[in-house]
Amino acid sequence: MSILAELRQRFVAPLQAVVDGEVDTLLEMIKPIQDPKFGDYQANCAMPLGKRLEQQPRAVAQRIVDAIDIGDICDPPEIAGPGFINLRIRDDWLEVQLAAASADDRLGVSRTPTPSTYVIDYSAPNVAKPMHVGHIRSSVIGDALCHTLRFLGHQVIGDNHIGDWGTQFGMIIYGFKHFADRAAYEENAVDELARLYRAVNQLVDYQRSRGAAPQLERQIFQIEEQIAEQRGAEPTGDKKEKKKIAKALRRSESQLVDARSNLAAAQKRISAIEDDGELFTLAQQHADIAESVLAETAALHAGDETNRELWRQFLPACQKDIDRIYGRLGIRFDHTLGESFYHDRLAPVVADLRRKDIARESDDAMCVFFDGQDVPMIIQKKDGAFLYATTDLATIQYREETWSPDAILYVVDHRQSLHFEQLFETARRWGFTDTQFVHVKFGTVLGNDGRPFKTREGDTVGLDGLLDEAVRKAHAVVSENDDAKQASELSAEQRNHVAEIVGIAALKYADLSQNRESDYVFSYDKMLALRGNTATYMQYAYARVKNIFARGDIEVEKIKRSGAAIRLSDPAERALGLAVLQFSEALDDCIEDFRPNQITDYLFELAERYSTFYNQCPVLKADTEAERESRLLLCDLTARTLKTGLSLLGIEVVEKM
RNA sequence: GCGCCCGUGGCGCAACUGGAUAGCGCAUCGGUCUUCGGAACCGAGGGUUGCAGGUUCGAAUCCUGCCGGGCGUGCCA
Numbered sequence: 044m045s046i047l048a049e050l051r052q053r054f055v056a057p058l059q060a061v062v063d064g065e066v067d068t069l070l071e072m073i074k075p076i077q078d079p080k081f082g083d084y085q086a087n088c089a090m091p092l093g094k095r096l097e098q099q100p101r102a103v104a105q106r107i108v109d110a111i112d113i114g115d116i117c118d119p120p121e122i123a124g125p126g127f128i129n130l131r132i133r134d135d136w137l138e139v140q141l142a143a144a145s146a147d148d149r150l151g152v153s154r155t156p157t158p159s160t161y162v163i164d165y166s167a168p169n170v171a172k173p174m175h176v177g178h179i180r181s182s183v184i185g186d187a188l189c190h191t192l193r194f195l196g197h198q199v200i201g202d203n204h205i206g207d208w209g210t211q212f213g214m215i216i217y218g219f220k221h222f223a224d225r226a227a228y229e230e231n232a233v234d235e236l237a238r239l240y241r242a243v244n245q246l247v248d249y250q251r252s253r254g255a256a257p258q259l260e261r262q263i264f265q266i267e268e269q270i271a272e273q274r275g276a277e278p279t280g281d282k283k284e285k286k287k288i289a290k291a292l293r294r295s296e297s298q299l300v301d302a303r304s305n306l307a308a309a310q311k312r313i314s315a316i317e318d319d320g321e322l323f324t325l326a327q328q329h330a331d332i333a334e335s336v337l338a339e340t341a342a343l344h345a346g347d348e349t350n351r352e353l354w355r356q357f358l359p360a361c362q363k364d365i366d367r368i369y370g371r372l373g374i375r376f377d378h379t380l381g382e383s384f385y386h387d388r389l390a391p392v393v394a395d396l397r398r399k400d401i402a403r404e405s406d407d408a409m410c411v412f413f414d415g416q417d418v419p420m421i422i423q424k425k426d427g428a429f430l431y432a433t434t435d436l437a438t439i440q441y442r443e444e445t446w447s448p449d450a451i452l453y454v455v456d457h458r459q460s461l462h463f464e465q466l467f468e469t470a471r472r473w474g475f476t477d478t479q480f481v482h483v484k485f486g487t488v489l490g491n492d493g494r495p496f497k498t499r500e501g502d503t504v505g506l507d508g509l510l511d512e513a514v515r516k517a518h519a520v521v522s523e524n525d526d527a528k529q530a531s532e533l534s535a536e537q538r539n540h541v542a543e544i545v546g547i548a549a550l551k552y553a554d555l556s557q558n559r560e561s562d563y564v565f566s567y568d569k570m571l572a573l574r575g576n577t578a579t580y581m582q583y584a585y586a587r588v589k590n591i592f593a594r595g596d597i598e599v600e601k602i603k604r605s606g607a608a609i610r611l612s613d614p615a616e617r618a619l620g621l622a623v624l625q626f627s628e629a630l631d632d633c634i635e636d637f638r639p640n641q642i643t644d645y646l647f648e649l650a651e652r653y654s655t656f657y658n659q660c661p662v663l664k665a666d667t668e669a670e671r672e673s674r675l676l677l678c679d680l681t682a683r684t685l686k687t688g689l690s691l692l693g694i695e696v697v698e699k700m
Numbered sequence: 701g702c703g704c705c706c707g708u709g710g711c712g713c714a715a716c717u718g719g720a721u722a723g724c725g726c727a728u729c730g731g732u733c734u735u736c737g738g739a740a741c742c743g744a745g746g747g748u749u750g751c752a753g754g755u756u757c758g759a760a761u762c763c764u765g766c767c768g769g770g771c772g773u774g775c776c777a
Contacts, residue, residue, distance in 0.1 A: 071717095072718095072719090074716060074719090075716065076720090077715080077716090077719085077720080077722090077723085078720070078721075081720075085719080085720090087718090087719060090719085090757065090758080091718095091757095093757085094756085094757080100757075123720080124719090124720055124757095124758095125719090125720090125757050125758075126757085127719075127720070169777080206777070209776095209777075210776090210777095382777095405774080406774070406775085407775090408774065408775055410774070410775090415703095416702095416703080416773095417702075417703095417773085417774095418703095418772095418773055418774060419774060420774090421774055421775050423775090424774090424775045425775065426775085428775085430775075430776080430777085431776075431777050434777095457704090457705075457771075457772095458771055458772065459772090459777085460704065460705080460771085460772075461703080461704075461771095461772055461773070462772090462777090464704090484705095486705095486706095486770095487770090487771080520739070521739095523739095524737090524739060527738095528737080545739095556713085556714095556725095557712085557713065557714095559706095559713075559714095560705065560706080561705080561706060561707095561713095561770085562706095562770070562771085563712085563713095564712095566712095568726090569712070569726095572725090572726080573739065574725085574726080574739065575724090575725040575726060576713090576724070576725045576726090577725090577739095579739065580739075580740095582739090583737085583739050583740080584740095586737080586739095587736080587737060587740085590736075590737060591736055591737095594736060594737095595736075628716085629716095631716095632716055635716085635717090636717085640713095640714085641716075644714070644715095644716095644724090647724085647725090648724095651724095654740060654741065655741070655742090657736080657737095657740080657741085658732095658740075658741045658742085659741090661735070661736065662736060663736050664735065664736070699737095700737095700739080
């Protein structure tokens with residue numbers, strides 16, 4: 044049951060009486076009202092209809108109101124302003140709906156009558172590299188979409204398209220062959236491989252930095268000269284010209300800042316090696332390490348048996364490492380089919396696209412071209428190697444063959460927009476026209492310097508460290524709060540448990556509640572906030588409900604069976620009850636555009652209304668037994684809605700905190 | 701150069717896709733504990749939605765032009 048759906052249903056006949064043809068777009072103009080003083084819902088269709096029918100909008104509104112049969116749900120509709128039809132839901136109708144929701148373990152949220160099959164491609168880290176904050180958004184958003192779609196009755200296939208076939212394996216293969224500590228590897232493969240990755244990466248960086256540093260110095264010199272020239276330029280007096288010069292100057296200055304910081308970073312990497320006797324020796328022994336790493340990667344791809352065997356050995360360790368983090372985040376995938384899985388399909392895919400004239404050769408590379416775009420999508424390099432785009436096409440082909448999805452969602456950073464536009468267009472030309480391809484894009488997580496957050500030795504935090512910090516901070520708050528109670532009620536073990544859940548929840552909520560496309564600067568304060576619009580606020584509301592039941596030694600099921608009714612006599616009760624019934628609308632809003640923040644907004648408002656209710660309406664000490672039971676049922680509904688809603692976001696609750 | 705995205709109180713973000721007096725969280729100031737958990741509640745201040753036009757009953761939202769910022773842009777993923 045959705046109130047909105049019910050209201051829209053009632054408007055169909057009256058609207059058809061007023062206009063010919065389809066009324067769907069008019070029905071969409073029925074929506075929740077913003078200012079509660081006008082009512083609960085409003086229908087805005089009379090204004091455009093007035094225009095179309097060349098009648099007074101208010102007269103059209105009146106005709107609709109005269110024709111509608113809605114008295115059981117609403118008070119008599121009111122026509123206001125230019126032609127708004129304002130609807131206020133009747134309390135007795137809300138009470139009946141709440142009773143139904145109370146008796147339903149799905150809180151009255153019905154499954155979709157038209158289930159679709161969704162493949163959701165999310166998380167997709169490169170294994171064998173440490174995971175960092177940049178990975179968290181895709182994982183958390185994708186996970187929330189999986190849960191929500193599934194709850195609504197859709198078929199969902201969550202697929203983690205891990206990077207398990209890239210250069211990082213060339214690095215650890217090379218490292219393993221040349222300076223592995225076999226004993227350490229036997230002891231703990233994950234740690235040893237991580238060490239090898241870091242070491243080889245550092246050496247490769249060193250080599251690159253040595254090459255880049257002189258170039259950067261030259262570049263800085265050139266920019267400085269350019270800036271001097273731009274500053275000395277005689278203004279022509281033309282306003283436009285002046286602005287142009289000023290803009291160019293600003294750009295040069297920002298380039299200079301970038302170049303200097305790049306140089307500083309390169310020098311830092313160089314001295315990190317050269318100040319370390321052991322590493323410096325290694326660096327000299329492996330002077331051409333970058334080329335060697337590429338060669339190892341190429342050999343792996345070409346089928347070199349030694350490298351394949353090493354890769355097969357390493358992969359489970361890498362998998363184990365990322366699984367540890369997914370375990371902490373509570374994220375599970377239906378499939379983990381990485382790049383390597385599609386390796387054998389790549390050549391046939393290119394051949395097929397070429398045969399169908401979708402791809403053609405250009406500058407010795409195999410390309411797909413698009414009208415109005417000068418950049419093609421390259422699916423095979425001139426050296427014969429395949430690319431990201433090729434794998435993505437093979438992946439689409441596999442998913443279509445295997446699951447015939449109605450939609451494939453890619454939860455990926457918005458910087459890849461062009462890639463996905465081209466990919467989707469190619470897939471359509473290739474014949475996959477019945478599938479909806481969606482790039483569910485999100486903004487980049489930036490570091491304090493305003494540049495994309497990246498792992499750099501020492502100066503940034505990996506995902507593990509971030510999770511630890513979140514939990515540590517939550518633990519401090521949990522302990523402080525518990526200590527402040529008259530008698531603290533959590534054991535050390537319980538405190539750890541609560542801190543883990545509250546800390547991880549805060550982290551997830553920071554991403555889910557702010558799902559806009561714009562980038563944001565990473566900040567501990569933001570990600571670990573435990574006050575205001577945070578998961579903690581909802582968890583706290585939930586724990587307070589549970590506390591009421593514990594205090595009063597209440598068995599909810601017993602009250603439900605007794606046939607006790609929910610009565611909305613206080614405004615705070617009514618506001619809360621209405622919010623409870625709007626849960627399904629929030630879920631619909633979420634999947635409409637795949638925006639989990641619709642759910643966080645809803646849950647925050649629900650929890651807010653509960654807090655108001657909690658302050659104004661005594662439950663256990665209610666005036667009458669009937670009122671007490673009614674309020675207990677309302678509390679139970681709120682708690683279940685909070686718990687269910689949070690669970691769809693991948694966030695757990697605790698009974699005590 | 702071309703393409704895409706963004707600009708909303710001091711900061712961070714909403715606004716149900718064109719609806720009524722633009723909301724919320726931090727922060728600031730004031731109030732609420734003899735009553736179920738103060739991780740709470742109630743209230744106040746703070747805005748020409750970057751600027752200028754246009755479209756219409758009605759614009760933060762759509763169109764045009766500026767200003768400012770970000771991202772992408774043939775052999776990375």
